[in-house]
Amino acid sequence: MSSDFLNKIKSFDAYPKTLEDFRVRTNSGAAVSIISGIFIVWLFISEFAYYLRTDVNPELFVDTTRGEKLRINFDVTFPNMPCSFLSVDAMDMTGEHQLDVYHNIFKTRIGKDGQPIHNAVEKQELGDKDVALKPENDVTKDPNYCGSCYGSEEYPGQCCRTCQEVQEAYRKKGWAFVNPDGIEQCSREGFTKKLQEQKDEGCKVYGFLLVNKVAGNFHFAPGKSFQQNHMHVHDLAVFNFRGAFNLTHTINKLSFGTEFPGIINPLDGVSKIWTSNSNSPMYQYFVKVVPTIYQSLGGNAINTNQFSVTEYTRSLDRDSNHGLPGVFIMYELSPIMVKFTETQKSFAHFLTGVCAIIGGVFTVAGIIDAFIYHSLRSLKKKVELGKDT
Numbered sequence: 001m002s003s004d005f006l007n008k009i010k011s012f013d014a015y016p017k018t019l020e021d022f023r024v025r026t027n028s029g030a031a032v033s034i035i036s037g038i039f040i041v042w043l044f045i046s047e048f049a050y051y052l053r054t055d056v057n058p059e060l061f062v063d064t065t066r067g068e069k070l071r072i073n074f075d076v077t078f079p080n081m082p083c084s085f086l087s088v089d090a091m092d093m094t095g096e097h098q099l100d101v102y103h104n105i106f107k108t109r110i111g112k113d114g115q116p117i118h119n120a121v122e123k124q125e126l127g128d129k130d131v132a133l134k135p136e137n138d139v140t141k142d143p144n145y146c147g148s149c150y151g152s153e154e155y156p157g158q159c160c161r162t163c164q165e166v167q168e169a170y171r172k173k174g175w176a177f178v179n180p181d182g183i184e185q186c187s188r189e190g191f192t193k194k195l196q197e198q199k200d201e202g203c204k205v206y207g208f209l210l211v212n213k214v215a216g217n218f219h220f221a222p223g224k225s226f227q228q229n230h231m232h233v234h235d236l237a238v239f240n241f242r243g244a245f246n247l248t249h250t251i252n253k254l255s256f257g258t259e260f261p262g263i264i265n266p267l268d269g270v271s272k273i274w275t276s277n278s279n280s281p282m283y284q285y286f287v288k289v290v291p292t293i294y295q296s297l298g299g300n301a302i303n304t305n306q307f308s309v310t311e312y313t314r315s316l317d318r319d320s321n322h323g324l325p326g327v328f329i330m331y332e333l334s335p336i337m338v339k340f341t342e343t344q345k346s347f348a349h350f351l352t353g354v355c356a357i358i359g360g361v362f363t364v365a366g367i368i369d370a371f372i373y374h375s376l377r378s379l380k381k382k383v384e385l386g387k388d389t
Contacts, residue, residue: 016335025168026313028372043357051350054297055343063291065335070213075206075253076220079114080246083107083203084195090209091232092216099225101209110202163191171224189388213333222328234324245325248273250314250347262295266309280325282314289333293339306338
């Protein structure tokens with residue numbers, strides 16, 4: 001009974017075996033087997049590498065986020081523009097203006113050789129009022145000193161302790177800061193002397209801005225900025241400078257938000273050289289910001305942005321009323337959001353691929369071996385028949 005059952009089971013064997021005596025081993029079969037084995041190993045390594053690789057799948061959908069802030073990171077070097085000349089401003093379509101921004105923005109003075117000036121404050125916030133109050137900058141060393149604001153007071157009894165505070169009061173009034181030598185605070189701090197000492201220096205400006213997530217611009221330009229008759233104006237008179245402003249610059253880094261693997265910032269490393277001694281440049285970069293989400297395999301999502309850019313450069317003469325020397329980055333946001341999701345092949349997918357490789361190679365190799373064997377056998381028979389005749 002058991003033997004009949006086992007015999008019935010044998011009928012399901014899909015791989016019937018032949019006796020060893022009936023097997024024929026040939027040189028061509030050995031060659032095909034070796035080549036097939038090498039091919040299987042190569043395909044297995046490729047499949048394993050493909051299994052370990054992380055793929056990134058993009059998706060597009062409408063950006064429905066609201067009320068968020070946009071972080072702009074930058075690192076720009078101006079080899080021919082002193083730090084004391086430069087200011088950073090930001091404005092957007094909502095009417096919000098950030099004039100002469102100094103929070104989270106730092107500067108490093110650069111010498112003619114392009115190296116940082118080590119005896120200078122290498123990381124100092126633009127417009128840092130504490131610098132003017134240091135003992136070496138105050139010849140009277142009177143910590144309680146507070147002088148006149150020269151008519152720019154916002155309320156009766158207001159006083160200005162430093163040259164910076166006088167400039168700020170003038171800016172709020174929309175007045176040009178024409179004669180710093182006539183301002184006691186500026187004279188005490190050696191304001192004009194500092195401008196002259198730094199006129200041949202450069203500046204590295206870096207940090208970040210937080211702006212509304214709407215279209216706008218930010219720019220690096222010489223002079224203090226203020227609003228006058230609803231117009232954005234920079235006061236260049238304080239420099240008493242009759243030449244052209246050389247705004248040669250290198251954008252070491254510019255990004256919108258947090259970086260993620262594989263991101264490309266098209267303005268990183270871009271350099272612009274200005275050679276004219278009579279006119280000043282107005283560099284304009286028109287940036288299209290694309291909101292982006294990058295989701296890793298672990299499920300962590302990075303909300304950030306990518307951008308594309310076009311550029312335009314204008315040449316301005318000293319008396320031009322149709323532009324401002326500077327580097328302007330105009331940005332607008334795309335309504336389409338991109339989502340990148342990291343994915344990886346499953347282990348079951350890997351096993352399926354390995355089985356397909358092994359089975360497929362052995363099947364094809366068997367067909368090739370059979371073709372070679374029967375071809376050689378037929379050829380051998382024809383040769384023998386020729387000899388007999």
